[in-house]
Amino acid sequence: MFNDIQEVFYSEEQIQAKVQELGTQISKDFEGRNPLVICVLKGAFIFMADLVKQVTIPLELDFMAVSSYGQSTKSSGVVKIIKDLDVSVEGRHVLIVEDIIDSGLTLSYLIDVLERRSAQSVSVVTLFNKPARRSVDLQPDYAGFEIPDAFIVGYGLDYAEKYRNLPYIGVLKPEIYSS
Ligand SMILES: O=P(O)(O)OC[C@H]1O[C@H](OP(=O)(O)OP(=O)(O)O)[C@H](O)[C@@H]1O
Numbered sequence: 001m002f003n004d005i006q007e008v009f010y011s012e013e014q015i016q017a018k019v020q021e022l023g024t025q026i027s028k029d030f031e032g033r034n035p036l037v038i039c040v041l042k043g044a045f046i047f048m049a050d051l052v053k054q055v056t057i058p059l060e061l062d063f064m065a066v067s068s069y070g071q072s073t074k075s076s077g078v079v080k081i082i083k084d085l086d087v088s089v090e091g092r093h094v095l096i097v098e099d100i101i102d103s104g105l106t107l108s109y110l111i112d113v114l115e116r117r118s119a120q121s122v123s124v125v126t127l128f129n130k131p132a133r134r135s136v137d138l139q140p141d142y143a144g145f146e147i148p149d150a151f152i153v154g155y156g157l158d159y160a161e162k163y164r165n166l167p168y169i170g171v172l173k174p175e176i177y178s179s
């Protein structure tokens with residue numbers, strides 16, 4: 001598996017330092033708001049776990065599973081809810097936790113769903129932001145790293161469901177996509 005990686009973009013240490021920064025900022029901004037923190041499965045599961053440990057104010061959390069990439073490196077354009085939230089967002093300050101914003105389709109769909117369900121506010125934190133590939137106009141409230149137009153894996157992010165367990169972020173060797 002580690003042999004499949006062509007280049008490491010961000011080490012475990014670089015990621016942890018950034019997650020800590022984001023957690024500190026979110027703790028300040030959401031003080032007194034008891035946010036409902038929503039993890040967008042599967043990709044965001046590691047970021048979510050690391051991030052909430054760096055948040056020092058009371059919060060609640062829930063999980064939603066959506067998918068649009070499947071076995072591809074390009075969005076299918078159709079966002080499917082695979083698992084919905086357990087709790088109501090009505091009147092809540094919601095913070096969506098994403099691993100990556102690429103085309104922006106997943107997030108614009110989710111924001112729309114949560115606003116229609118009468119959340120009081122909807123904010124977004126993403127660890128990785130790939131603005132070059134955006135097909136909808138959308139800016140996260142908090143972003144860890146701005147990345148170039150490359151398909152990255154590791155730290156929760158997959159290619160065809162693999163590589164989520166790598167502790168760092170990297171790009172795959174080109175032959176992996178063709179085999
Ligand atoms: O901005 P976009 O182009 O919509 O891409 C971002 C979304 O795509 C990935 O999810 P994916 O559909 O691969 O599901 P997964 O999290 O289960 O891997 C990623 O985890 C984000 O949720």
Ligand code: HPA
Pocket residue numbers: 069100101102103150151152153157158159
């Ligand atoms: O670069 C990416 N890597 C993994 N999953 C993704 N989903 C959207 N963009 C990406």
Ligand SMILES: [Mg+2]
Pocket residue numbers: 043069070157158159
């Ligand atoms: Mg995926």
